[in-house]
Amino acid sequence: MTLLRERPDRRQTAPSGTGGLLTGLLLTARPKQWVKNVLVIAAPAAAGELFSVHALTRLALVFVLFTACAAAVYLVNDARDADADRAHPVKCRRPVAAGRVPVPAAYAAGTALGVLAPAVAVRLCPPEAAALLTAYLVMQLAYCVSLKHVLVVDLTVVTTGFVMRAVIGGLALGIPLSRWFLITTGFGALFMVAAKRYSEAVQTAGEAGATRALLAEYTTGYLRFVWQLAAGVAVLGYCLWALEEGGVPHTSVLPWRQLSVVAFVLAVLRYAVFADRGTAGEPEDVVLGDRALAVIGLVWGVMYALAVADW
Known part of the structure; x- marks a missing residue:
């Protein structure tokens, strides 16, 4: 007798209205991961220049912009990997893979955030901070497309993303690192x-196919x-x-x-x-x-x- 492994249902289900779509987009943006962006306060805290209205305002802006860039990357990543995620025992529950968020909608939202965040940074942040934010976005998109499949480079890119979070707070306030x-x-x-x-x-x-290739x-x-x-x-x-x-x-x-x-x-x-x-x-x-x-x-x-x- 041939034993057949039960596969996840790959049929997409339409999102339940605008509210369901927006909720799906928010979940795709990984709110749980936003805590990582608190690292933007690391350099100002280390320099003892954290508690001022100017510093807190600028750091809040940088936190929001970094979160928007990270969300853009998550949206594009899930849209690209939707087919592969549907075959994964855990990732098949992600909104895009599960069909709650259509692939074009994820691409559109990710592109909008990816364009808007650097544009706002160029206008409201120091040039160095805006350049670092843009570099982070480009690097993470390159990671989604190809770098995550390169040995050691994948570790380096993810590590560099954390360092960029910690560095940008210093650049935003002109603090030497x-x-x-x-x-x-x-x-x-x-x-x-x-x-x-x-x-x-x-x-x-x-467990074949259960994790990153x-x-x-x-x-x-x-x-x-x-x-x-x-x-x-x-x-x-x-x-x-x-x-x-x-x-x-x-x-x-x-x-x-x-x-x-x-x-x-x-x-x-x-x-x-x-x-x-x-x-x-x-x-x-x-x-x-x-x-x-x-x-x-x-x-x-x-x-x-x-x-x-x-x-």
């Missing part, structure tokens, strides 16, 4: 991206090596910042810079627990869902703020 900030941010992002890929590879081992070309050993290397470099970069004495006034009640190393290392080690288990496939769920990690992150944030404020 230190080498330690760039090193820690870059390798911290690579740590989380590689841990995500490693978790996906572990969870879907032996490129994962089949990576070994779990290689991905483990990447996230471990990245975690080590991120910790080293942070330690070098914390222990650097040149130009640092000694007026703090306690050495908050040095003490914050403990919390930072604990946060990395705690996240590595999930990475090692292969359960770090959704970084935002790990960061927001683990109480211990949330407490460690809060303690680190307080120490970091006190260090920046030189309290």
